[in-house]
Amino acid sequence: MSAIILLVVIVVLVLWIIGAYNGLIALKNQVLNAWKQIDVQLKRRHDLIPNLVNTVRGAMDFERGTLEAVIAARNKAVGATGVKDTARAEGELTQALGRLFALTEAYPELKANQNVLQLQEELTSTENKVGFARQLYNDVATQYNTKQATFPTLLVAGLAKASPAELWEIEDVAERAVPKVDLSFNKPAQ
Amino acid sequence: MSDDANLFAQQEANRRRSNWLVVGFIIFFAWVGFGGDLALGLLTADAPPDGYHHVIPFIGLVGTLSAAAICWYAWRHGAERVLWSTGAWEIIEPITPEQKQLVNVVEEMAIASGLPKPRVYVVPDDDPNAFATGRDERNASIAVTQGLLTALSRDELQGVIAHEMAHVRNLDVRLMTLLAGMVGAIALMSDGMGRMMRVGGRGGLRLGGRGGSGGGGGKGGNPLGIIVLVFWLLTLVVAPVVSRILAMSVSRKREFLADATAAQFTRNPMALASALEKLASATAATRSITSGAAHLCIVDPSPSLLSSREGFLADVLASHPPIRQRIIKLEGMSYQQAKRTAAAS
Numbered sequence: 159m160s161a162i163i164l165l166v167v168i169v170v171l172v173l174w175i176i177g178a179y180n181g182l183i184a185l186k187n188q189v190l191n192a193w194k195q196i197d198v199q200l201k202r203r204h205d206l207i208p209n210l211v212n213t214v215r216g217a218m219d220f221e222r223g224t225l226e227a228v229i230a231a232r233n234k235a236v237g238a239t240g241v242k243d244t245a246r247a248e249g250e251l252t253q254a255l256g257r258l259f260a261l262t263e264a265y266p267e268l269k270a271n272q273n274v275l276q277l278q279e280e281l282t283s284t285e286n287k288v289g290f291a292r293q294l295y296n297d298v299a300t301q302y303n304t305k306q307a308t309f310p311t312l313l314v315a316g317l318a319k320a321s322p323a324e325l326w327e328i329e330d331v332a333e334r335a336v337p338k339v340d341l342s343f344n345k346p347a348q
Numbered sequence: 349m350s351d352d353a354n355l356f357a358q359q360e361a362n363r364r365r366s367n368w369l370v371v372g373f374i375i376f377f378a379w380v381g382f383g384g385d386l387a388l389g390l391l392t393a394d395a396p397p398d399g400y401h402h403v404i405p406f407i408g409l410v411g412t413l414s415a416a417a418i419c420w421y422a423w424r425h426g427a428e429r430v431l432w433s434t435g436a437w438e439i440i441e442p443i444t445p446e447q448k449q450l451v452n453v454v455e456e457m458a459i460a461s462g463l464p465k466p467r468v469y470v471v472p473d474d475d476p477n478a479f480a481t482g483r484d485e486r487n488a489s490i491a492v493t494q495g496l497l498t499a500l501s502r503d504e505l506q507g508v509i510a511h512e513m514a515h516v517r518n519l520d521v522r523l524m525t526l527l528a529g530m531v532g533a534i535a536l537m538s539d540g541m542g543r544m545m546r547v548g549g550r551g552g553l554r555l556g557g558r559g560g561s562g563g564g565g566g567k568g569g570n571p572l573g574i575i576v577l578v579f580w581l582l583t584l585v586v587a588p589v590v591s592r593i594l595a596m597s598v599s600r601k602r603e604f605l606a607d608a609t610a611a612q613f614t615r616n617p618m619a620l621a622s623a624l625e626k627l628a629s630a631t632a633a634t635r636s637i638t639s640g641a642a643h644l645c646i647v648d649p650s651p652s653l654l655s656s657r658e659g660f661l662a663d664v665l666a667s668h669p670p671i672r673q674r675i676i677k678l679e680g681m682s683y684q685q686a687k688r689t690a691a692a693s
Binding site: 192195275276280282287290291293294298 | 448449452455456459461502
């Protein structure tokens with residue numbers, strides 16, 4: 159009788175270890191996947207920016223400083239590696255772009271230009287996608303970090319070679335304060 | 349993000365409540381299906397060995413099978429039928445800036461929810477509305493009306509799409525298909541039993557009588573069996589209405605849940621609130637969306653005075669909660685968010 163109980167306990171234990179281990183590995187893969195998703199969107203953003211700068215250059219010739227700042231920030235962001243580094247470089251790029259968009263508001267011929275509008279919609283969407291991908295990454299990474307640090311999954315964390323994933327923090331207070339900008343000025347939010 | 353605990357708490361509460369409702373619904377279905385078998389089983393338990401013993405629960409089995417058949421049919425053909433009946437067409441290659449924006453917003457929400465991108469449809473209808481369909485995340489479709497595209501700003505559109513993506517992620521299509529199957533089966537059973545009562549009322553009585561006399565001359569046989577039988581017959585009369593009320597209350601809980609999940613995706617509950625405000629002011633019915641897909645829409649497509657009004661009737665029979673209540677909850681979420689942001693900086 160007691161042998162059967164012992165057997166049941168062992169089986170349950172083994173099943174639990176398998177489940178917890180698989181759960182951790184699945185989360186780990188989700189974290190990696192979410193990071194890849196960010197990467198895809200960042201790459202797209204880097205590809206779009208030269209197009210935008212070339213399109214608006216003619217009309218905004220005397221805003222050379224702003225345009226160059228965008229290009230410089232973009233080149234820096236392309237070269238960045240690692241979570242912290244990337245986060246900082248992309249934050250700077252977001253701000254440079256924000257200044258550029260704010261300036262385009264002053265140019266009626268740009269606001270009427272179909273090409274510029276389309277590029278702006280693309281960039282808005284890409285910005286949002288970067289934001290949402292980051293949000294998903296942080297959500298999943300937090301979940302992963304909590305799971306591996308709390309009892310009882312803590313016990314199999316070593317087995318799954320789990321180590322805390324770095325969160326994408328928004329370091330710059332200015333960026334945190336600025337709400338998401340709606341750049342599609344054809345339909346004002348009410 | 350740890351500072352959005354309120355959103356997750358809201359979702360948790362909604363999920364728990366709708367789980368309880370579903371459990372209640374299944375128990376109710378089991379009683380409607382197998383209660384009669386229980387009564388007959390009790391009535392014939394004392395019958396002589398050569399008499400009839402109701403051992404196999406035929407009534408319950410027939411009910412369960414018909415529910416399964418209805419579900420299976422809806423499962424296989426539901427999504428196409430709903431899309432087809434609304435006359436929706438799929439955006440494969442966006443042409444106008446409007447369509448491009450819609451596709452972009454859907455892609456954004458797919459990223460935010462971590463799901464594969466659903467297919468995007470446009471319904472040629474001027475009333476603003478939107479719905480999601482498809483049996484799982486991989487086969488999901490989101491359809492919006494032309495009126496929605498023209499009426500909403502980009503952020504508001506994002507809120508609405510987030511609500512639909514939330515329906516997809518929470519597997520509401522699956523849940524509501526299951527509930528609709530059970531509601532249908534209960535209606536069939538109630539109808540069928542009613543007919544049998546009227547046509548063969550005597551037959552039913554005779555069955556009871558035989559059970560009683562066979563049981564050794566007691567008066568009326570097993571009293572517990574008769575009580576169960578009477579109670580079961582009474583439930584059967586009200587079952588269609590009760591099952592509908594239960595299904596609709598699950599639907600309303602899922603709407604609140606989808607709103608909270610949408611707020612989690614966009615972190616911008618006010619955009620959805622202002623979209624709902626606009627949808628509420630468009631009082632015309634969305635004619636191209638039939639009631640079959642009503643529970644998947646962002647707002648009730650046929651506001652038969654129910655979803656706009658609060659009160660008892662609106663509380664029990666509407667597929668959607670009153671829009672006012674939804675907006676108030678979203679505003680609450682936004683307020684919490686603002687408070688946290690203010691505290692953080």
